[in-house]
Amino acid sequence: MGESSTIAAREAEIIEAFALLDSWEEKYEYIIELGKKLPPLDERYKLAENIIKGCQSTVWLVANYSDGKVFFKADSDAVIVKGLVSLLIKVLSGVTPQEILQAQLDFLQEIGMMTHLAQTRSNGLRAMIQQMKHYALAFQSINS
Amino acid sequence: METSTHILNTLQVEDIRNQFPILKRTIHNKPIVYLDNAATTQKPMVVIDALSHYYMHSNANIHRGIHTLAEEATAAYEATRTAVQVFINASCTEEIIFTRGTTESINLVANTWGRKNIQEGDEIIISEMEHHSNIVPWQILCEEKKAVLKVIPISDEGELLLDVYRQLLTPKTKLVAITYVSNSLGTINPISEIIQMAHNAGALVLVDGAQATVHLDIDVQKMDCDFYAFSGHKIYAPTGVGVLYGKKALLEAMPVFMGGGEMIKEVSFAKTTYAELPYKYEAGTPNIADTIALKAAIDFMRETDVAMIHQHEKELLEYATKQMLQIPNLRIYGTAENKTGVISFLVNNIHPQDMGVLLDNQGIAVRTGHHCTQPLMHRLGIPGTVRASFAVYNTMEEVDRLINGIQKSIKMLL
Numbered sequence: 001m002g003e004s005s006t007i008a009a010r011e012a013e014i015i016e017a018f019a020l021l022d023s024w025e026e027k028y029e030y031i032i033e034l035g036k037k038l039p040p041l042d043e044r045y046k047l048a049e050n051i052i053k054g055c056q057s058t059v060w061l062v063a064n065y066s067d068g069k070v071f072f073k074a075d076s077d078a079v080i081v082k083g084l085v086s087l088l089i090k091v092l093s094g095v096t097p098q099e100i101l102q103a104q105l106d107f108l109q110e111i112g113m114m115t116h117l118a119q120t121r122s123n124g125l126r127a128m129i130q131q132m133k134h135y136a137l138a139f140q141s142i143n144s
Numbered sequence: 145m146e147t148s149t150h151i152l153n154t155l156q157v158e159d160i161r162n163q164f165p166i167l168k169r170t171i172h173n174k175p176i177v178y179l180d181n182a183a184t185t186q187k188p189m190v191v192i193d194a195l196s197h198y199y200m201h202s203n204a205n206i207h208r209g210i211h212t213l214a215e216e217a218t219a220a221y222e223a224t225r226t227a228v229q230v231f232i233n234a235s236c237t238e239e240i241i242f243t244r245g246t247t248e249s250i251n252l253v254a255n256t257w258g259r260k261n262i263q264e265g266d267e268i269i270i271s272e273m274e275h276h277s278n279i280v281p282w283q284i285l286c287e288e289k290k291a292v293l294k295v296i297p298i299s300d301e302g303e304l305l306l307d308v309y310r311q312l313l314t315p316k317t318k319l320v321a322i323t324y325v326s327n328s329l330g331t332i333n334p335i336s337e338i339i340q341m342a343h344n345a346g347a348l349v350l351v352d353g354a355q356a357t358v359h360l361d362i363d364v365q366k367m368d369c370d371f372y373a374f375s376g377h378k379i380y381a382p383t384g385v386g387v388l389y390g391k392k393a394l395l396e397a398m399p400v401f402m403g404g405g406e407m408i409k410e411v412s413f414a415k416t417t418y419a420e421l422p423y424k425y426e427a428g429t430p431n432i433a434d435t436i437a438l439k440a441a442i443d444f445m446r447e448t449d450v451a452m453i454h455q456h457e458k459e460l461l462e463y464a465t466k467q468m469l470q471i472p473n474l475r476i477y478g479t480a481e482n483k484t485g486v487i488s489f490l491v492n493n494i495h496p497q498d499m500g501v502l503l504d505n506q507g508i509a510v511r512t513g514h515h516c517t518q519p520l521m522h523r524l525g526i527p528g529t530v531r532a533s534f535a536v537y538n539t540m541e542e543v544d545r546l547i548n549g550i551q552k553s554i555k556m557l558l
Contacts, residue, residue, distance in 0.1 A: 077495055
């Protein structure tokens, strides 16, 4: 997935990849694989200020702004959440703040993973998306 | 599956299951295996019928009306009070206060008896295995009164250290607030012994019966507890109704909780006098429908045969424990000798939430996380567990599906 591609193109690529997976087992095995492959966040970033605390699992999120684009790094202690975090990074990292703010993230619905967003209290995933958008908003204001 | 004889044969369990419409549901295209009963039980048709019957035939506000509907509604509501009194063997109906649930029952005691009787330097004892709802109300009270909250520690097996408890009891101890059954570990605490030790030290005892009431015979007089709190929704009744039992003399001496209608005798701007027990603590229009349906749930338990239910749950627990211990690297948290209907576990370093998600996709409902017992999880050095908890309608086949589900999840995650 090239860093220059648009959010829509990135989402389409993910939807396409999931379309090849027939059963729920294959889908989750793929997400678990993504979770395992996502490089763990360096311990020095695992600070209280980077934590998005769910009731059960925790997400750490770090953002950088460079050449007009936002770059995210993230981690989670639960591997399925981490896999979903990996997908969100694939879609939202390396694009402009403007693009992040406009992203609807419909692909989560398309690949059948909306239930994880609904679990707001337990996994912090929805809060993570909000936090990504907050970063984008903050970086955008630096710009203007 | 085991072939040894069980208290309930397959047909009997099937007959019980048929009374719970929700058990016919499928989740992710698989028949549901509902093993989150410690959070809330499912409802039999008689309970659902009692709710709709009330709204279709008898809906009226209770106690003050003189018309037929009001009389019918009042009679049904008060019939539940009698049913509860008999169910937990209270000495009279005045000792049965309806609340929203265990949490409200405990808060009621903390706010009335507690605020009146707890002074600076007094001590309240709880335990390391308490649910947050039997910790936080006492913390609030202790903070307000500058009283001291003491905690009975547990062993690695999840049993209270009674020797330490004995030492914690002092002449300053005013109350011991303790759970009968641990919601996270399933431990059944030696409640009579705990109560007797407290009484010998001159302290009162509040028993959190949220988990125990569905699994054990409850006799508040024999137990000799001073307060007993439980929720309807964990004993096959609707959500939103619970009970506070208190010894009559204590309830009579306590100040009122909430003010409003129903709880007064006479109101003037100069002075209000309060109603007699139990109405003194039931301000406002109560949860009439759910309270009426609570009787249907108690009747269901008694008709199904409470002793048989308990034996069936014990068999499920024993079978599930035996099967789980066959799974490599699975660790059960809570291995007390005296245990009921709950198995908390972890496998390797698998996050409980990951296990929960994959079990759900196989149609199996368990609870994952800290189970509202964060201090206990801290004591055990874990962030949380996966918890399977049983009820009368669960089957040995469902235990097998749980075991297969865990094995499949492990395969996918490791």
